[in-house]
Amino acid sequence: MAQQKVQVPREAAGERLDRFLTKHVPGFTPERARALIDSGAVRIRGKKCQPTRKLWGGEEIEIERPEPRAAPAASSDGPTLPVLHDDAALVIVDKPSGLVVEPEGRMQSVVGLLAAQRPPFDVEGLAQPGVVHRLDRETSGCLAFARTDAAAAAMLRAFQEKQVDKRYWTLVLGNPPEQGRLEGPYSRDPKDPRRFTTRVPSARRAALSFEVRERFPGAALLEVDLDTGRTHQIRVQLSEAGFPVLGDSLYGTEAARAHPAASALGRQALHAFRLEIPSPDSGRMVRVEAPMPEDFERALKVLRG
Known part of the structure; x- marks a missing residue:
């Protein structure tokens, strides 16, 4: 105790x-x-x-x-999570596509796997990692967790105070400008509660910047710098700007979903390749990068002809 x-x-x-x-x-x-x-x-x-x-x-x-209670979702029956950084306060993993972050029914989750594979954790009285940000189920890449309550509080402050740098790779349909910034209102779509949109008045704002890293006929590889962390934000803002993410089943156009590169990928083309966050212990910046996954490489081969 x-x-x-x-x-x-x-x-x-x-x-x-x-x-x-x-x-x-x-x-x-x-x-x-x-x-x-x-x-x-x-x-x-x-x-x-x-x-x-x-x-x-x-x-x-x-x-x-008291000692933390056993995490109800902890499970070693699943893929071994690639660890990019691990210390007494902070664990950063390279999340595989197809895994939800937090437990949902009987589905395997990153939280459950990490609780079993990389103890100890003590967050809100449970022996499981503290969630401070999220990635969609189909999105792969850098995902950080707290080991303790104090670390979780420090990491949440870092996100709120915009001390965290998050970068994504995404493949989009169309011909975006070399660089761009998208900023505006952000809200749940009143016509469909599953979706979000920038096209309704809202006090909440969403902002991101992007840069073209490689061009293909009718498509592009973008590096996205996320300023805010809204649900589905990259997918929503790029789609509504006319550059839907390849393979996006919710916000993508039919052409973006049916593109040969999307078929090669088999999911939405989003990968969180870099994360930079202050250490909850020392305050020094921790920077990690997640290598481009094999399915993303397959999609790039298709686009490169």
Whole structure:
């Protein structure tokens, strides 16, 4: 059982104990905070407390954190995940296409496989990695996970403060300009809840930049620099700009879905090839690259003739 001590700042005087823990201790949901307080694992001056206890500021809270519970989705029955970086706080894998990130029913997930293949993890009381960003099921490439609550909080801050650099390769139909930037509103499509769009008013914004890396007859390989991390963002913005991603079954045109390169690939042509993120421990930048997968190489051979 791990011991943790938290100093209450003077400005928190009058705040309820359970609400203070939820706000200031990474990984504490309201339910988890109350459960630990009720179990006697949270003490002040060695004494048990009530969740509603009012803090006076300046005191020290002692927390006994139990060992993480076994992850219900953990499974070693699946592909071995290629690891690009691994330390005490952060694990980055090269996600294969076809795997969901988080558990969905009985489907294999990256979270479940990683929990079994690369322990230890302790996030929100479970022995499984903390998810701080996601990739679509068909998208391959760099995907980072936290080992601890503190690491998850630090990584989420890095994403929110735009300290993370994410780069993608994608194959698109059409003849895009050499460089471009797409920015605008972003919202769920009111006509189809499965889809997102830039064509409705919304306070949420989405932005990306792209550069052509190679041209083919009627298609191009783009490097995409993602400024924001909206669901389906690259697929939506490129499609609505007139350059649909090859093989995209949801946003692609019939021509993009039926293209010979899309058939060779067998999925949407998106690969997260580079990730740069501050280390939760040292603050130094960790930079990794995921090699181009074989199915992407097959599609490029078709495009190159």
